[in-house]
Amino acid sequence: MADSNPFPLAKDELLACYRTMRTIREFEDRLHVDFSRGDIPGFVHLYAGEEATAVGIMSHLGDGDRIASTHRGHGHCIAKGVDVVAMMKEIYGRKGGCGNGKGGSMHIADLSKGMMGANGILGAGAPLVCGAALAAKYRKKNEVAICFVGDGASNQGTFLESLNLAAVWNLPVIFVVENNGYAESTSRDYATAVNSYVDRAAGFGLPGITVDGTDFFAVYEAAGEVIKRAREGGGPSLLECKMVRFHGHFEGDAQTYRAPGEMEDNRANHDCLKIFNTLVTSAGVIDAAELQAIDTTVLVQIDDAVVQAKAAPLPTLADLTTDVYVTY
Numbered sequence: 001m002a003d004s005n006p007f008p009l010a011k012d013e014l015l016a017c018y019r020t021m022r023t024i025r026e027f028e029d030r031l032h033v034d035f036s037r038g039d040i041p042g043f044v045h046l047y048a049g050e051e052a053t054a055v056g057i058m059s060h061l062g063d064g065d066r067i068a069s070t071h072r073g074h075g076h077c078i079a080k081g082v083d084v085v086a087m088m089k090e091i092y093g094r095k096g097g098c099g100n101g102k103g104g105s106m107h108i109a110d111l112s113k114g115m116m117g118a119n120g121i122l123g124a125g126a127p128l129v130c131g132a133a134l135a136a137k138y139r140k141k142n143e144v145a146i147c148f149v150g151d152g153a154s155n156q157g158t159f160l161e162s163l164n165l166a167a168v169w170n171l172p173v174i175f176v177v178e179n180n181g182y183a184e185s186t187s188r189d190y191a192t193a194v195n196s197y198v199d200r201a202a203g204f205g206l207p208g209i210t211v212d213g214t215d216f217f218a219v220y221e222a223a224g225e226v227i228k229r230a231r232e233g234g235g236p237s238l239l240e241c242k243m244v245r246f247h248g249h250f251e252g253d254a255q256t257y258r259a260p261g262e263m264e265d266n267r268a269n270h271d272c273l274k275i276f277n278t279l280v281t282s283a284g285v286i287d288a289a290e291l292q293a294i295d296t297t298v299l300v301q302i303d304d305a306v307v308q309a310k311a312a313p314l315p316t317l318a319d320l321t322t323d324v325y326v327t328y
Ligand SMILES: Cc1ncc(C[n+]2csc(CCOP(=O)(O)OP(=O)(O)O)c2C)c(N)n1
Pocket: 071, 072, 120, 121, 122, 123, 149, 150, 151, 152, 153, 154, 178, 180, 182, 183, 184, 249
């Protein structure tokens, strides 16, 4: 083991981040299998391959900081601390899930963790975080609000209007563009005129950074900078994370739009977990066996979550009219 740690996190923190990334990967890969068996209702969009971005950013946040997620939201939820068993129950459509089984994959939320919700409407999270950030600014608590959008959703009017609003009001917001190169089957370059989201941000008066979203440490460092600025009253920023998604747009997607060998290349050369593993083990800070031990415990945790989800009851007809309005 090395005497010095060249990373910006202590060893126990590095292990915790790896564990969260592995939990997301295992959660998603398990859903991939269970969905193909017909066990899961509704639509499911998997975050596997993109874990370093969620965890690199969320490592800087507390429960008081708020995020708005997307249709591909499981990774954001897990990284923000939402209970994995409650998430699994929700995705299986069972009572005891985050929405008592009535929302499913695209409607997972937990306000106690600052997770304002996954969202089936592209770009809908951007105005929400402006509201959350305005509240944080008034409360003077130095909290931030973060909106995740895909490269496709970043062309929505709501997103562009929110960039402007956040700049005008100097809100503590970070807009994270998760650029995985596709919106459904449409390639990013076909549908978006600018190459750099940093250029687009500049047009709205926001500073921006582009990072390799498969490199946990690059994301962690850039996120640290923009979050610190927002906490200190320096206003909003945009962070573009370039990444790959391992599965289809949705479960069941035949992915005929991919180039030959693209998926294999993604897994071989752009796997953020492998990249993290190589960096920390080759620096001598963490032993490969320690990471393997985490892999084993996470596997057991996800197996257990599925067992609990399958054992939980389905909502009844009487549940149809509950949880419709908030009771104060
Ligand atoms: C307002 C709106 N328009 C269209 C859709 C249909 N739709 C769902 S996901 C998606 C593509 C999203 O691509 P991107 O934002 O890049 O996110 P990714 O799926 O790549 O994570 C589309 C067009 C939608 N859900 N909402």
